Amino acid sequence: MVVRSARGHGDPGESGTGQGYGDEQRERVGFFTDTSVCIGCKACEVACKEWNSVPEDGLDFTAMSFDNSVGLGADTWRHVAFVEQRRPLGHQDAGVGRPAPVDLGMPSTELPGAYTGVEEREEFRWLMASDVCKHCTSAACLDVCPTGSLFRTEFGTVVVQQDICNGCGYCVSACPYGVIDRREDDGRAWKCTMCYDRIGDGMEPACAKACPTDSIQFGNLDELRERAARRLEDLHGAGVSSARLYGEDPGDGVGGNAAFFLLLDEPEVYGMPPDPVVTTRDLPSMWAHAGLAAAALLVGSAAAFAGRRR
Amino acid sequence: MSTSDVTREGVRGQRPGRDAVTGSARVVGEGQRRRHGGRRGGPTRVPDAEFRSYYGRPVLNQVVWEASDIGGYLFLGGLAGASSVLAAGAELTGRDAMARPLKYTALAAISGSVVALVHDLGRPERFLNMLRVVKPTSPMSVGTWILTAYGPLAGVAAVTAATGWFPRIGRAATLGAAAVGPLVATYTAPLVCDTAVPSWHEGYRYMPFLFAASASAAAGGAGLVASPLGQSGPARRAAVGGALVETAVSTAMEHRMGLAGEPYRLGTAGVFVRAAKALTLAGAAGAVLGRRSRAVSALSGAALLAGSACTRLGVFHAGKQSAADPKYTVVPQRRRMAERAAEPAAEQEARAEAAGRTAGRAGSGGAGGGAAGA
Amino acid sequence: MGVRTWIESWPVYRQATGGDRLGRGAAARSGATEELRPRTADADRVVKSVCPYCAVGCGQNVYVKDERVIQIEGNPDSPISRGRLCPKGSASLQLTTGSAREEKVLYRRPYGADWEELDLGTAMSMVAERVARTRDETWEEEVDGRRVARTLGIAGLGGATLDNEENYLIKKLFTALGVVQVENQARVCHSSTVAGLGTSFGRGGSTTFLQDLQNSDCIVIEGSNFAEAHPVGFQWVMEAKARGAVVIHVDPRFSRTSALADLHVPLRAGTDIAFLGAIVNHVLTGEKYFRDYLLEFTNAATIVSEEFRDTEDLDGLFSGFDAEGRCYDTSSWMYDGASVAAAAGDRANFDRVRGTGRPEQQGSGGAVMSSVPREDRTLTDPRCVFQILRRHYSRYTPELVEEVCGVSREVFARVCDHLTRNSGRDRTSAFCYAVGWTQHTVGSQYIRTASILQLLLGNIGRPGGGIMALRGHASIQGSSDIPTLFDLLPGYLPMPHAAHEGSLQEYIRTNGASYKGFWTNMEAYTVSLLKAWWGDHATEENGYRFGHLPHLTGSHSTYDTVMAQIRGECRGYFLMGENPAVGSANSRAQRMGMANLEWLVVRDFSLIESATWWKDGPEIESGELRTEDIATEVFFFPAACHTEKEGTFTNTNRTVQWRDRAVLPKGDQRSDLWFVHRLGTMLRALLADSGLDRDLPLLELTWDYPTDEHGDPDAAAVLAEINGRGPDGAPLGSYTELRADGSTSCGCWIYCGVYADGVNQAARRKPGSEQDWVAAEWAWSWPANRRLLYNRASADAEGRPWSERKALVWWDAERGEWTGHDVPDFELHKAPDYRPPEGARGVEALSGTDAFIMQADGRAWLYAPTGLHDGPLPTHYEPQETPFENPLYGRQRNPTRLLYPHEYNRYHPQAGTPGAEVYPYLVTTYRLTEHFTAGGMSRWTPYLAELQPAFFCEVGPELAAERGLENGGWATLVTARAAIEARVLVTDRMAPLRVQGRVVHTIGLPYHWGPNGYTTGDAANELMSIALEPNTHIQEVKALTADIVPGRRPRGADREELVRSHRERAGITERTGTEV
Ligand SMILES: Nc1nc2c(c(=O)[nH]1)N[C@H]1C(S)=C(S)[C@@H](COP(=O)(O)OP(=O)(O)OC[C@H]3O[C@@H](n4cnc5c(=O)[nH]c(N)nc54)[C@H](O)[C@@H]3O)O[C@H]1N2
Ligand SMILES: Nc1nc2c(c(=O)[nH]1)N[C@H]1C(S)=C(S)[C@@H](COP(=O)(O)OP(=O)(O)OC[C@H]3O[C@@H](n4cnc5c(=O)[nH]c(N)nc54)[C@H](O)[C@@H]3O)O[C@H]1N2
Ligand code: SF4
Ligand code: SF4
Ligand code: SF4
Ligand code: SF4
Ligand code: SF4
Ligand SMILES: [Mo]
DSSP states (O other), X not given: OOOOOSOOSSOOTTTTOXXXXXXXXXXXXXXXXXXXXXXXXXXXXXXXXXXXXOOOOXXXXXXXXXXXXXXXXXXXXXXXXXXXXXXXXXXXXXXXXXXXXXXXXXXXXXXXTOOOSGGGTOOOEEEEEEEEOOOBSSOHHHHHOSSSOEEEOXXXXXXXXXXXXXXXXXXXXXXXXXXXXXXXXXXXXEOOOOSHHHHHTTOOOHHHHHOTTOOXXXXXXXXXXXXXXXXXXHHHHTTOTTOEEESOOTTSTTSOBSEEEXXXXXXXXXXXXXXXXXXXXXXXXXXXXXXXXXXXXXXXXXXXXXXXXX | OOOOEEETTEEESOOOGGGOOTTTTOSSOGGGSOOOGGGTTSTTSOOOOSSOOSTTOOSSOOXXXXXXXXXXXXXXXXXXXXXXXXXXHHHHTTOHHHHHHHHHHHHHHHHHHHHHHHHHSSSGGGGGGGGSOOOTTOHHHHHHHHHHHHHHHHHHHHHHHHHOOOHHHHHHHHHHHXXXXXXXXXXXXXXXXXXXXXXXXXXXXXXXXXXXXXXXXHHHHHHHHHSOTTTOHHHHHHHHHHHHHHHHHHHHHHHHSGGGGGXXXXXXXXXXXXXXXXXXXXXXXXXXXXXXXXXXHHHHHHHHHHHXXXXXXXXXXXXXXXXXXXXHHHHHHHHHHHHHHTSOHHHHHHHHHHHTOOSOBGGXXXXXXXXXXX | OOHHHHHHTSHHHHHHHSSOTTSSSGGGOOHHXXXXXXXGXXXXXEEEEEOSSBTTOOEXXXXXXXXXXXXXXXXTTXXXXXXXXXXXXXXXXXXXXXXXXXOSOEEEOTTOSSOEEOOHHHHHHHHHHHHHHHHHHHEEEEEXXXXXXXXXXXXXXXXXXXXXXHHHHHHHHHHHTTEEEEEOTHHHHTHXXXXXXHHHHSBOSOSSOGGGGGGOSEEEEESOOHHHHSXXXXXXXXXXXXXXXXXXXXXXXXXXXXXXXXXXXXXXXXXXXXXXXXXXXXHHHXXXXXXXXXXXXXXXXBBBOTTOOOTTTTTSOOTTEETTTTEEOGGGGSBTTOOOOHHHHOTTTHHHHTTSOGGGGGBBBOOOOOSOOOBXXXXXXXXXXXXXXXXXXXXXXXXXXXXXXXXXXXXXXXXXXXXXXXXXXXXXXXXXXXXXXXXXXXXXXXXXHHHHHHHHTTOTTSTTOSEEEOOOBTTHHHHHHTTOOTTEEGGGEEOOBTTTOSSHHHHHHHHHOOSBSGGGGHHXXXXXXXXXXXXXXXXXXXXXXXXXXXOBSSOOOHHXXXXXXXXXXXXEEEEESOOHHHHSSXXXXXXXXXXXXXXXXXXXXXXXXXXXXXXXXXXXXXXXXXXXXXXXXXXXXXXXXXXXXXXXXXXXXXXXXXEOOOSOOOXXXXXXXXXXXXXXXXXXXXXXXXXXXXXXXXXXXXXXXXXXXXXXXXXXXXXXXXXXXXXXXOBOSOGGGOOTTSSOBOSOGGGTTXXXXXXXXXXXXXXXXXXXXXXXXXXXXXXXXOSSTTGGGGBOTTSSBSOTTBOSEEEETTTTEEEESSOOSSOTXXXXXXXXXXXXXXXGGOOTTOOOTTSTTSSBOSSOXXXXXXXXXXXXXXXXXXXXXXXXXSOOBOTTOEEOOBTTBOOOOOTTSTTGXXXXXXXXXXXXXXXXXXXXXXXXXHHHHXXXXXXXXXXXXXXXXXXXXXXXXXXXXXXXSOEEEEEEEEOTTBXXXXXXXXXXXXXXXXXXXXXXXXXXXXXXXXXOOOEEOTTTOOBOOSSEEEEEEESOOXXXXXXXXXXXXXXXXXXXXXXXXXXX
């Protein structure tokens, strides 16, 4: 099966052109979230909420490692995932899962208590990753929005206009990443705006600005992609072979993300889809099928009258 | 070796902290990691399940629509559209007693459909914002414009039928509604399929036919309920035809859409889908066998209406169920990637070149570090 | 709107006519979008501030519009934080402008069922009246025939969250009132740091600064959860890592710090001395030490008295132990030929002085030594420090590490290898620690061990080296420097002791009679302080009003105060930014103490547990206390927050940073500066005509600070007083200008220079990007704006950098001065080859290689001949409560630890004795990134609360299986003190260890919760006992034992019954656990 280009009906592509901005068009910006330097502090979550006055959304202890915000939604526009795994991270020695060394002579297993249980555990690593709206090149949420509330900005980002949204909820089901959601008591759809107001004024998005380790890097998308490629090489060179980029490829099913990631495991491990495709890629075919079905309905109904009259 | 120099001139070899690599100090050499070979994945290790996920949490955000609203909206839209078609046919073939109630049905259904849609909005008072834009990429936008065209036609058709005023205008409206009606009945298929919801999206080749057939069955059913035996022949035929096609397409869809078909057989969706089939087939059978009895016909018609409604609710719930379980999102995507990876190398290369990217993307299926990988 | 514009504004029209046919871009733009601007763009002003949470001291920009704060975010100019903020800093808008803050004064009358509102002025006069009355009723003029001039009826707690200026006024006012029980978080947090670093190097502050960590080749984080507790500071570790440094985290738990470390070493909590001691042994036996450095800058060659006996000789005791008093006569620890100043070595006095926190005066100098000690520069004399060290640690082997710490020999070897390979002439390694080390009954000695190791490796005073003490609260360093602490006066001058410091002369003789070092100038510092406080009333004739100072007779640490409250001796209590009902060990004892008070004043943002225990505390719930029986009168005053007042915080870098005021507080909210100033003014008026001698200190106090139109005293004026003034009244530039003749005044000598040239140096804000990494023009650091202490040691004996790769400060022979990147921590023009003339004393006696200028011998101390109560060398003792016996000595635990047996404070049986198995698991407590300390600033803050919404315990899957604990379920923890419940988090990050052939499971407890606030839970400190470190009285909350069972805890009286039945099974009595 050949992947068709996700673009095709006037998507912004790399330059973000074709959205009618003319001179107002700006260079496309994005996020490179490098999860390999994330300390899981959640400053991004809080900074986002403070800046955007996103409501606090409840006290649920999940027992999912240190993640109590669970996932992206109307009230969580940055979400930090915590993944505990019995696997190694490059040449790190996590200590808690490493079997007792064989070379120095294992203490005899007959000793009472010689066996702690950790022997069973093998390796360990703790992955943390801050997720956010991808600001897809081909954004399903934006495509399906019937009001024009969702629109593509002059920066190539995808933003909900809260004065327009009527809460139809279509975008929620269209987003292949589970990002945008409707807020219960407000009725409108909400998600990351890539701090549209801030970047319009030359400021950095709040989450990226707060990030203590620069895990979230904001900037010109092309530069970020170059930096990410170099970073990937460095990590592979250093033995972190599980590193991979996610969402940076303009050839993928959504035409690449303006917010892309360096992950240390498969995307689904962090709750992201491994190979998302913008649903509207199949829309022409859907319309064709629908047209055919409509015709069939018409013809079929006519046929029902074609029989003998009674 | 580290580059942490502070010379008399100042700091040398600075690098931004984001360049830090955990494990780059090679604290553990490859040789020091105990090689497990056979032991890895041995008895104590939690075996990799068929797919991996984030604590079993869904990848997608759950559909926010209400079953009654959107299920109803799908059903009523279909009923209205197909009713207008049948009404026009009836009118053209002089079956006034069939045409009239079907026009009312169409108007009532479409009104109900719009009410349901508006009711489901988070901000119903902003319903009119739907008319801000014309977006071919949004079935809901397209649908809105279709409804905008259709609604008045159906209304005029019904009102003129009821009052007997402006018969020509009524006729024109009836024909107009019939022309738009099939679109009203089918646009809702792209509407649900144009989502990331696996059990909806994967069915996009079938859904329009399912909806059309279901609409036909429902409108036929309405015809059976509302029109005298003497005039309901076409309605009966439309109903039976619709019912049979509906059942066949529904069955085919479930089985041909792969894993995403599974939710149609499970849980609430399964109940509705099975009920839909039972009601639809029973209705069809009743429509054929009871064609001499007004009561049986009416009952059959009601069964068909109910069956159609159940079909839509089945679809609705199957979608929700598929969105709730990450399996339906991840496994098919993984499979797709695996298929892609199995492509002839030359083709892949060409594709990669076209995409201007070769290494390291998640899509290329890089396995986990020193560990066993995915 | 015309029809035309209306149509044109219709997106469909724009779609049809513009370039956006599909309506997904420009055409769809809405009215609001066209108008969109960041709210900061309309701010009236941007005010420069500092984060109020932790001691990293991140810069903040506070945006103000219409006199309301509309946004707070990082200040990119700060060279420390570079604009970044952790979740807490990022939540400070909600902290300061959220609805959780109280705006009204609240009053609970004795036996009252609920709060009542009270007018601020009335409340203030009621408090003033209470203070005057209680002081009057409890005044002590003399104790045991010696003048003390004090009251033990009143106590104050809190200061680390306050400004330096506020701490200064609190200490000044309370001291003048004769109140000695003035304490703050520094006691429970990092007091052992002051003693540990102070005795080793001469100052109690971190030897380095966060930004310099980037220059390290290897960073060992041990006893700290750096990435979680100092997240923004951690960027400098990442910077080092990016440059190739190895990062090692030694911690019982795998935390967010471990996740980013190259090597995580889980060790049993409470065993770091064994671990570090074994590295010391490895360095010594493997000859991995930096010999030249050792010889020049440490006391390695110094010969110790022949009376000295080591723990190796006495089965875990040093010479001089007094079993009855459970303390040492430390005189035998002295250098050969030298003697300590009379009083401290006076056998009759040592047990009296003990307990007065003397080791904390090492915070900036303080050890006293009368003469030049002997040396053996070949390091072969069996009595030289080097050889003593060798023998002392010879049994600290990798095998011992395995047996005690549960760390395998192979992993231990790797730590040694990384550390030693990255130390020496060309490379430097840093240690970073915090309260994982300080909060033990041997806390100071933990830090001493690291100090010894870093000295052996030559890592002190050099770029990329050092010991980074990661301090806690925003200004906990400041509240130690300008101490709201019972045992200290500003600048680590000791509070005078009644026994032998009755006069200024005696006081100076006892404390400052060393033969060399800058501490010999302490008379100038003391007199200048007295002049600052009593101005013209302080004259040479009256001993500069030294007699106005109340005197100590023993310990008045916060825990002693609590016991005094329980006994009914202490009747009035000020809580000014501290929440002991949650934050201090043994919450129940804290509450029972408060329930016995006559009056309690709480100043805070919200109604913290320490303010409401009489209404809804656990004892009310269990029925043990009834609200209507509690006589305590409670005043709650809402506090102004960091954006509502100006002043300085001192961060963990020792950097004093000025905050500007952004807005005025609301309602009754007032700054603590206002409160103390107003209280002082009212009391002065109240007692103006008393005619009593004891009121003179108050009436003669300098208290005329200019106030602004809102009645707030001018914090800059207070800072200027702290800085000090010369004879002409002009601000001084440096502490070297201070004089003992009464011509200068200075509120805190180590801060002298912060207002040099009359300029608020703490408010300097030259962007970090325009400076080198030292950023000398960003704010001001004590002492003398030096950022990296002891930096003379970065150069060799001749004054050349040890390595061109690690140059910091060096001698410029041409110009005849020290130069380099930092302000030299040395006399500028003293040449490296300077040797003091015969008989030289004081500063003159410091030679050109005496890099540790505060020390009595100019050297860093591998061996501490004086200054500490529990030994000249760190020795492994087990914690007060431990599942294991000490394999090294018959002596199990620190023999000098301080215990407080009481029915509220029972101890567990000693390991290996019957009953110990009732509490089989090891417990440690710690912090989470998302919360702050006792929770007053995070549990009420929804954005933080939701991120960690419940109190939980972390257990490994093995323990979970053993006890049937379910992830996400509930567990009940039981100690001899209490039973609490917590949600269960089962995680591989908690690993069982094999110790002495047995498996030990560790339970982790974040201690942030309590019953009030938005997220609530039981307080971990209910479980803790009060068992203190002898030097500085810090509690042991990092290692204890407990039992854990699945399910929620019993309610009501059954809760206590569960605790009691456990106690009974363990056979616990009043004497249990108190063995020497
Ligand atoms: N987010 C956040 N930041 C804070 C604070 C906060 O409450 N929240 N509080 C501030 C304050 S007041 C302080 S004092 C600092 C404290 O900062 P830290 O000391 O870093 O804080 P803790 O988490 O209490 O303890 C550190 C680590 O010590 C480990 N530990 C426990 N026992 C031992 C032991 O015996 N040996 C060793 N090697 N490690 C041990 C614990 O597992 C823990 O990981 O943080 C400051 N910063
Ligand atoms: N088990 C266990 N116990 C511990 C520790 C541990 O690791 N384990 N750590 C210990 C350590 S290191 C510390 S520092 C303590 C901390 O313990 P506490 O200091 O008791 O805890 P905080 O919650 O920081 O309390 C400070 C209070 O000051 C208030 N405040 C903030 N700013 C101001 C202000 O400007 N004015 C006034 N008046 N009030 C203000 C805050 O709202 C807060 O309620 O806990 C200690 N207790
Ligand atoms: S990630 Fe989802 S919400 Fe974000 S732009 Fe893409 S489709 Fe829209
Ligand atoms: S919910 Fe709002 S943003 Fe989402 S598709 Fe509907 S109108 Fe557009
Ligand atoms: S870019 Fe702005 S809106 Fe988006 S997650 Fe970051 S802070 Fe939130
Ligand atoms: S702020 Fe940065 S380091 Fe912290 S959780 Fe977010 S991405 Fe990770
Ligand atoms: S809490 Fe500490 S690290 Fe976090 S922003 Fe404030 S000062 Fe910085
Ligand atoms: Mo602290």
